[in-house]
Amino acid sequence: MRSICRIVSLVCITVLLLFGTAATAGTGTIDIQVHPGGGTVCLGTVCKETESGDGGPAIASFSGMDAGQYHMLNVYGTPGYRNYLGQVYLDPSGTSLVRDIVLQKLPPEDLATGTLQVFITPDGGRACLNRMCELSRGDGTGSWSVEFPDVPANTDQNLTVINEGYETYETVVRVPQSKTLSLSIVLTPLPPGSSPTPTSVPAATPQPTHAALPGFVSLAGLVLGCIAWVLVRHR
Numbered sequence: 001m002r003s004i005c006r007i008v009s010l011v012c013i014t015v016l017l018l019f020g021t022a023a024t025a026g027t028g029t030i031d032i033q034v035h036p037g038g039g040t041v042c043l044g045t046v047c048k049e050t051e052s053g054d055g056g057p058a059i060a061s062f063s064g065m066d067a068g069q070y071h072m073l074n075v076y077g078t079p080g081y082r083n084y085l086g087q088v089y090l091d092p093s094g095t096s097l098v099r100d101i102v103l104q105k106l107p108p109e110d111l112a113t114g115t116l117q118v119f120i121t122p123d124g125g126r127a128c129l130n131r132m133c134e135l136s137r138g139d140g141t142g143s144w145s146v147e148f149p150d151v152p153a154n155t156d157q158n159l160t161v162i163n164e165g166y167e168t169y170e171t172v173v174r175v176p177q178s179k180t181l182s183l184s185i186v187l188t189p190l191p192p193g194s195s196p197t198p199t200s201v202p203a204a205t206p207q208p209t210h211a212a213l214p215g216f217v218s219l220a221g222l223v224l225g226c227i228a229w230v231l232v233r234h235r
Contacts, residue, residue: 028094029063032073035102039078043088044071054078068092073099080106112153116174118161118185119145125163140165153177163187 003106032041037050037058043065044093050058064072076083081103088099117126123138127146140163151157153175161169166187175181 011220025066026092026094028090029061029096030065030071030088030090031056031096031098032060032062033073033100034075035100036058036078036081039081040076041102042072042074042076067094070135073101075101075103078089078103093195112167112177113150114153114177115180116148116151116157116159116173116175117145117180117182118148118159119143119182120163121163121184121186122163122166125161125166125187128158128160128162130158151175158163159183161185161187165190177231 017022030043031045034041034050035057035181036052036055038052039050041048041050041060043060043062046062048060052058059125064077070087070089073088074084082105082218084101084103086101088097090097105185116129120127120136122140123141123142123144126133126135128134129151132148134148136144137144138144139156154177156172156174159169159171159173169187173181174182203217
């Protein structure tokens with residue numbers, strides 16, 4: 001009988017201690033100061049946005065947090081910085097806690113690029129990717145190729161191929177990252193009579209000309225000259 005009483009007493013004492021601990025465990029405030037601000041701070045299931053400001057720190061304040069427990073801390077979404085994941089412990093007294101988190105910068109990312117290779121028939125003319133152009137001095141009897149390296153990957157790029165006597169070829173391409181995109185283009189001849197108008201040459205300015213004297217005036221002058229010569233001789 002005494003053993004049963006002792007067991008019951010121990011159970012009661014344990015329950016009282018547990019309830020006493022729960023009763024004395026309160027709540028408190030946890031302030032998370034992030035360097036720099038501009039991202040989202042989550043403490044447990046409660047999340048708050050922070051202001052970016054001028055790159056300085058920002059504070060996210062969480063009140064009513066259970067004391068005597070660990071709280072999961074997650075900081076993310078700050079441009080150019082790594083996410084942070086950790087825990088914060090608030091002691092059983094519920095005293096307010098301030099925690100400083102210094103975020104780590106992300107390494108600079110290499111620009112994702114690829115290569116565009118274009119095979120064109122016939123040769124001659126020029127091929128342009130956006131504003132970057134390559135020329136061919138071919139005589140139109142064969143083919144030629146051009147390669148555009150370091151093209152921004154997975155973005156729209158305008159490709160244009162121009163050759164006199166052929167229709168202009170235009171298309172939009174997307175180059176895969178770290179790979180080469182190859183295109184084969186056969187230009188279409190323009191119909192007869194629809195060739196581009198050649199550059200016009202300004203006409204020469206006409207020079208003023210002197211009008212010819214009538215024929216009888218010349219003959220009269222000749223006769224008068226002869227008469228004058230005869231008169232001089234007879235003197």
